[in-house]
Amino acid sequence: MGSGMQDIEIAFQDQLQKNHCFGCGADNDQGLKIKSYWADDGTAVCRFTAKPHHCAGPTRYLNGGIMATLLDCHSICSAIALAYRTEGRAISEGESIAFVTGSMDIAYKQPVPIDSPVLLKAELESLSPRKTRVVCRLFSEDNLCAQADVLAVRVPDNW
Numbered sequence: 001m002g003s004g005m006q007d008i009e010i011a012f013q014d015q016l017q018k019n020h021c022f023g024c025g026a027d028n029d030q031g032l033k034i035k036s037y038w039a040d041d042g043t044a045v046c047r048f049t050a051k052p053h054h055c056a057g058p059t060r061y062l063n064g065g066i067m068a069t070l071l072d073c074h075s076i077c078s079a080i081a082l083a084y085r086t087e088g089r090a091i092s093e094g095e096s097i098a099f100v101t102g103s104m105d106i107a108y109k110q111p112v113p114i115d116s117p118v119l120l121k122a123e124l125e126s127l128s129p130r131k132t133r134v135v136c137r138l139f140s141e142d143n144l145c146a147q148a149d150v151l152a153v154r155v156p157d158n159w
């Protein structure tokens with residue numbers, strides 16, 4: 001799974017302050033703690049290895065809700081990172097930027113084997129100062145298994 005990921009960078013989530021989100025919060029010890037990075041091609045990427053209890057009905061497949069959380073959280077954190085980048089600031093430098101999920105449509109295309117790492121790849125398009133569209137794809141072993149179309153909406157940092 002070639003992603004062009006820059007491992008030397010600090011993950012977006014490890015630069016965000018006070019984030020207790022189940023999927024992406026560095027401050028949630030029971031969460032998934034995903035880690036997202038810029039790739040060389042301008043997309044944002046995240047690799048995740050599931051635990052056995054993240055399974056669907058059959059234990060060999062990844063749960064669809066966990067897939068939705070991965071797609072959602074990687075997309076929103078990437079929208080936040082893009083907003084900081086657009087404003088010429090490092091993540092968490094100066095006034096906090098927060099986005100939440102306004103909407104998300106997911107196509108589940110293939111079951112995801114639970115014992116292989118997944119790669120998430122997000123393409124971002126800033127629609128307006130408050131809205132970012134994210135198309136996020138989830139791959140397992142180079143197979144496109146799910147795709148989400150996410151609308152990230154900027155909110156005040158006390159949301």
Ligand SMILES: CCCCCCCCCCCCCC(=O)SCCNC(=O)CCNC(=O)[C@H](O)C(C)(C)COP(=O)(O)OP(=O)(O)OC[C@H]1O[C@@H](n2cnc3c(N)ncnc32)[C@H](O)[C@@H]1OP(=O)(O)O
Pocket residue numbers: 016017018019020021024072073076077098099100101102103128130131151153154155156157158159
């Ligand atoms: C904050 C904490 C900080 C911690 C660090 C952060 C870590 C990251 C955490 C990551 C967490 C992981 C992710 C999670 O789990 S985030 C948790 C799940 N998401 C939510 O709970 C969101 C709940 N909804 C809301 O709070 C409000 O409805 C929002 C904020 C979304 C908009 O209500 P608001 O009154 O503020 O704004 P507006 O009505 O003026 O709309 C503004 C623009 O947006 C457009 N629009 C809105 N909704 C939709 C829609 N459904 N489809 C299409 N378009 C939509 C709207 O047309 C308008 O467009 P335009 O007319 O301007 O063109």
